[in-house]
Amino acid sequence: xxxxxxxxxxxxxxxxxxxxxxxxxxxxxxxxxxxxxxxxxxxxxxxxxxxxxxxxxxxxxxxxxxxxxxxxxxxxxxxxxxxxxxxxxxxxxxxxxxxxxxxxxxxxxxx
Amino acid sequence: xxxxxxxxxxxxxxxxxxxxxxxxxxxxxxxxxxxxxxxxxxxxxxxxxxxxxxxxxxxxxxxxxxxxxxxxxxxxxxxxxxxxxxxxxxxxxxxxxxxxxxxxxxxxxxxx
Numbered sequence: 001x002x003x004x005x006x007x008x009x010x011x012x013x014x015x016x017x018x019x020x021x022x023x024x025x026x027x028x029x030x031x032x033x034x035x036x037x038x039x040x041x042x043x044x045x046x047x048x049x050x051x052x053x054x055x056x057x058x059x060x061x062x063x064x065x066x067x068x069x070x071x072x073x074x075x076x077x078x079x080x081x082x083x084x085x086x087x088x089x090x091x092x093x094x095x096x097x098x099x100x101x102x103x104x105x106x107x108x109x110x111x
Numbered sequence: 112x113x114x115x116x117x118x119x120x121x122x123x124x125x126x127x128x129x130x131x132x133x134x135x136x137x138x139x140x141x142x143x144x145x146x147x148x149x150x151x152x153x154x155x156x157x158x159x160x161x162x163x164x165x166x167x168x169x170x171x172x173x174x175x176x177x178x179x180x181x182x183x184x185x186x187x188x189x190x191x192x193x194x195x196x197x198x199x200x201x202x203x204x205x206x207x208x209x210x211x212x213x214x215x216x217x218x219x220x221x222x223x
Contacts, residue, residue, distance in 0.1 A: 001170065009151065033211060042201060043154070045211035088153060097142045097161060097205055098169075099212065101154040 002027045004091050006102035014110055019076040021105035023089035031092045032065055032072045033099065038085045046074075079109045114138065115215035117202050122220045124196075132187045132218045134202035141207050143185035147171060148199040148217075157200075160185055161207060189220065196222045 003026040013019050023032065031050045035043035047056055049065035049072065056063045062075045072089055086106045090099040115136040124130045136143065142161045146154040156169030160179040174193025179185055185204075189196045199219050203212040 006153075042214040042217050043203075043212075044214070048211060090154075097144075097207060097210075097212075098156065098159060100156075100170075101146075103151070103153040 002091070002093065002100045004089060004100050004102040006087075006089060006105050008105055009103065010106045010108075012108045012110060013079050015081060016078050019079050019083070019107055021074050021087050021089075021107075023072040023074075023091075023102050025070045025091045025100075027070070027091075027093065029069050029091040030094055032069075033090045033092070034063060034072075034074055035088045035090060035101075036085050037088065037104075041085075043088060076107075079107070081109050081111065083107060084109050115202060115204055115213055117200075117215035117218050119218060120216065122218055124220070124222050126222055127191045129191055130189050130196075130220065132189065132200055132202075132220070134185045134187065134215060135183055136185075136202075136204045136213075136215075137183060138204055138213060139182070140204035140213070141182070142205045143179070144203045144205075144212065145169075145175070145177065145185070145187045146201045146203065148201060154201065157187065196220060 006023050033048045034046040037043045053067045054065040060077045064073045086104045088104045089102040118133045144159040145157040155171050157175050158177040160166035176188045201217045202215040205212045
């Protein structure tokens, strides 16, 4: 079956440093979504990418979808303590609603 | 105030007992989902439903059952056949068409 892997599993950074998490799918995706889960909370939708090579920005967050639509990345510039949490990518195939979630990257930000 | 509710937040059961987790949404979404989250393994899909009275197995359906008698409700039963039921269970909903999923606050189930 489809698998979606994320690296790294954990990342500790000093506040102000940049952070990147990478997502790789075993199959071609129709879209990729990114979610953030704060400690003790539930996943919250951040963004969806659909087009090959697409890049989207949300303030300090930059999302990319690979040309082959099998990989994606999330980059955070100048991390803040409010960025703490686990970031998940989730890949969709076809036109359906089913998503396969990645394993997640847990980000910790130290002052 | 629209959203998804899950109850209870924490649930304790003895081994060998079936337990049903509640999920209700008032977002008028057609699609609903159940995920299981274990540390370091992300979210794994248990069951999903795109319309009332219909549902499909996800990646880890063994030992679980669901029903979708109403659009607003998608309860999950963790049966005694589930070998390792202790986990954090998340319910989500979305409109049809591969759009964002909205998650409930989750139920943390501990089987003693």
